[in-house]
Amino acid sequence: MKVRAITGFFFVIVMLGSVLLGPYVFSVFYLILTSFCLFEFYKLVREGGFKPSRESGLINGFLIFLFFAAQCYFPAWKFIFFLPVCLSAVYIQELYKKTPAPFSNLGFTFLGILLAVVPFLFFHAMAFMNGSENFNSHIPLGFLVMLWSNDTGAYLAGRAFGRTKLFERHSPKKTWEGFFGGVIISAVAGLIFSHYYTELTWQQWVTVAVLISCFGTLGDLVESMFKRSINVKDSGGILPGHGGLLDRFDGLLLAAPIVYAYLYFISN
Known part of the structure; x- marks a missing residue:
């Protein structure tokens, strides 16, 4: 428990720093993290x-993130x-x-890019919702x-209060009571943010919070x-007491694209 707490503390410090230290640190950090x-x-x-094509998959993932992140700084269309050639x-x-099974390997190669790269592209883009020259850390921080x-x-x-299982087949510990508790606490956090960061109204901040809770879960x-389909408990051991990076960012994988889509439509 002590190791988990220490790891969690430093993890939060690093994540907050990645958002608050400016656009270049933000972009480079998430390029490496992706x-x-x-x-x-x-x-x-x-x-x-x-046996996915790990080398070519990693190169393509790196270049895809780099290409779309570069759009936030200068026209790089x-x-x-080069992307079709690399793919x-x-x-x-x-x-x-x-x-x-070559096509199974191909499928997992592209699934990795879809699952581990694309969500971070949308998260990165949240900081540039107001244009390429207007980096704003408030939305990714929130x-x-x-x-x-x-x-x-x-x-x-x-x-x-947990009594009713949410989806026991895939996650035996999750309950509906826990889910609604998460929605409420997240909505309260969104309401607090609305008092300090006025880019969004309080209704919009709370809506983002509910979307994060639903699609994060x-x-x-x-x-x-x-993980159950390949019989592993944790995605890795890079974070002692917390598992792997995918374990820490699983909530972001579906929530980031949905939240970005919502923010895009309300801003246009």
Whole structure:
């Protein structure tokens, strides 16, 4: 428990620093974090007996994030023509492998990019909602705080009142009482944020909080389903007492694209 608390403390400090230290630190940090998450995903898949094209997948994941992040600083659309060439390397690499299930390997290679890279692209884009030259840390900061508030509220409410299983087949410990506790605590965090950061109204902050709670919980269940399908408990051991990076960011995987879509439509 002590190790878990110490790891959690430093994890929160690093995450807050990544958002508050400016646009360049923000972009570089999430470029590196995305690469590590993708590497962790491929490692898990290999433990499950599949052989995704890890090298070409990591290169493509890195370049895809780098390309879209660069759009926030300068027009880089002309470089988009390099992406099809790079993505074709995944197929070429698979051609030279002697494996019984090449398309399963291809599927897991692209699934890694979809699951571990695309969500962080949307999260990164939240900081540039007002244009490429207007970095704003408030929305990604609020996202992280509300995501953590949801996890904390769900844990505390689940322990105190949890009776009805939410989705026992994939996550035996999650309960409906814990889910609603997470929604309430996250909504309270959103309401508090609305008093300090007025980019969004209090109704919009609370709506974002509810979306994070709903789709963050769904992302957690999806990651649990994935781990159970390959018979592993944690996605890794990089965070002592907390498991792997995918374990810490499972709530972001589905919530970030949904929240970005909501913010995009209300701002346009």
